[in-house]
Structure formats: C-alpha cells, structure tokens
Amino acid sequence: MNNQKIMFNKSLAKSLLIVISAILLVSCATIPPKLLPSTIEPSANYLKKVHPRVVLVLGSGGAKGFSHLGVLKVLERNHVPVDMIVGTSAGSIVGALYADQPSADKIEQLLLTAKREEVIDFSYLNIASGVVSGVGLQNFLIDHMQAKTFEQLKIPFIAVATNLESGMPHFFRSGLIAPAVNASSAIPPFFRPVNLYGNTYIDGGFIDPVAVDVAKLFHPKLIIAVELDNPLSRTLPTFSPSVFIRGVEIMSMKVERSSARDANVIIRPEMGRISLFQETERKDIIAAGERAALKALPTIKKLLQENR
Secondary structure, rough: OHHHHHHHHHHHHHHHHHHHHHHHHHHHOOOOOOOOOOOOOOHHHHHHHHOOOOOOEOOOOHHHHHHHHHHHHHHHHHHHHHHHHEEEEHHHHHHHHHHHOOOOOHHHHHHHHOOHHHHEEEEEOOOOOOEEOOOHHHHHHHHHOOOOEHHHOOOOOEEEEEEOOOOEEEEEEEHHHHHHHHHHHHOOOOOOEEEOOOOOEEEEOOOOOOHHHHHHHHOOEEEEOOOOOOOOOOOOOOOOOOOHHHHHHHHHHHHHHHHHHHOOEOOOOOOOOOOOOOOOOOOHHHHHHHHHHHHHHHHHHHHHHHOO
C-alpha cells in the first residue's frame, strides 16, 4: 500500500513538473512585433509645415493615464481645438490612439474593453531586464490604429522617452508609432528597455513627465497640460526600502511640477493614490479627468477667446 502511495506521489510530482515547465516555456516565448522599425530614425520634415495653435500635453502616470480620456472628452464636447499632442508614458499611449482616431468615446470603449494580457505581455526569457517585453503593447497599437507611422496620423503627435545612455529626453516624431510609444512607456523594473535606432530608451517620465518644453518648440498660442501626480501617503514610512521609495516619489513630484509649470493651463485630476497597474476603477479614473477638465474649461475658453 505504501509503495503504491509513493509511486502515486512520484507520478503526481512528475505531472506537476511537466505542467509547470510547459507554462514557463509558453511564458518565455517572445512573439516578435508585427512591424519592425528601420535601423535609422527617419527625418520629420513634415513637422516644418505644422504650426499648431493649441497643443495638448499628456503626462505620465501609469493607470492614472485613463484620466486623459476624461480630459479629451470634455475638450472634444466643448469644441476646444487640439492641433498637436505631446505624450509621455501613459500619455503617449492615449495620445497616439487619439491622434489616430480623434474620438474620445471610441478610444474609451477600446481601452475599457481591453484585457491586460492584450497589452502587457509577461515573459521570463530575460527576467533580469524586465518581465514585460513591450511587444504586447506594440502589437495592440498596430492592431487598433489605422496609422502605422507618425506621418499618417490625423493630429501631429510626439512621444517622449528617456535615452538610457545619455540621460537626455528624446522626442519621437517620425517612423513607426508602436515602438516609439513602447519606448516612452518602458518603465523599469517592469518593462524592458527598448532598443530603437541604435539607442536604448526607458520611460520618458524619468526626465520629462509633462513635456511642455516640447510643445513650446512650436510656439503655439495655448498649451494645455495634464499632470498626473501621485499624492504622498499620509502614513510616514519607517522601513528603509519604503523610505527610499518615498524619496523617489518626492523627487518625481518635484520633476513633474517643474516640467509642467510653463503651460498656460494645467489640469490636475484628483484621484488619490493609485498603483502603477491598477485598472479596477477605470471609469472612476476617467471621470476624475472629466471633473478636472470641466473645472479648467472657463480658463481655457477665456484664453481661446483672447487669442481668437
């Protein structure tokens, strides 16, 4: 009887090992992007003819990026023109989708029904560099966008990333959209750095979370910026790693405020603390964006009228 029990346990352990191995093998399989960029970044000569009156700057903020949809819904319904979009991280994802199809309701429907596994692909092939390859995000954009390159977008759009080698911001405005947005959103240690055009990039939020400086290069009449800061917890940390994380949060808040300060209008949706990948309250986050945009709307209309 004991021998049979031992044999059964060995058989069960072997079966579990096979199942776990199969899962790991599936997880490790990295599907390549559906479109591959060129080795050299194309020129953006088409932007020389672009003279935007109103530039919308969408900031970084992880799951808080859903609030950008609420802002866009208010601007769209009140006929506020958006002649150019500059996006960083989550702002680059929403910005690219809207620049391709300028309908906040359509983008909202797409993002509300999107499943996490469609966008965030976990892979343990190179776990040391990040468990999310970014290929899922690229293929999601390729599948749901009509435009494949920046030049094909209905609204001029710029995605901001951080050059990992130089530490300087990089403004993607030509070539394939999907890998550029991936680079702008590649926040370590989760997303892997993106190798593109001979350089390595990570999330643009590290250097230019609300890229008003990019908008200023085009001398618009009005710059509207959406800042997605994360308020500090009221509980003071005592555990050393938590103290370090709080220090990083304080530094990030300082960078974000400095980055956005030159905008004519700054919209700050109030949502409380939300984790990077929190998605359970998407509609509430969108509604927070709507409330903040409605609050700023009188100022926006006044400035539009003053600038004719």
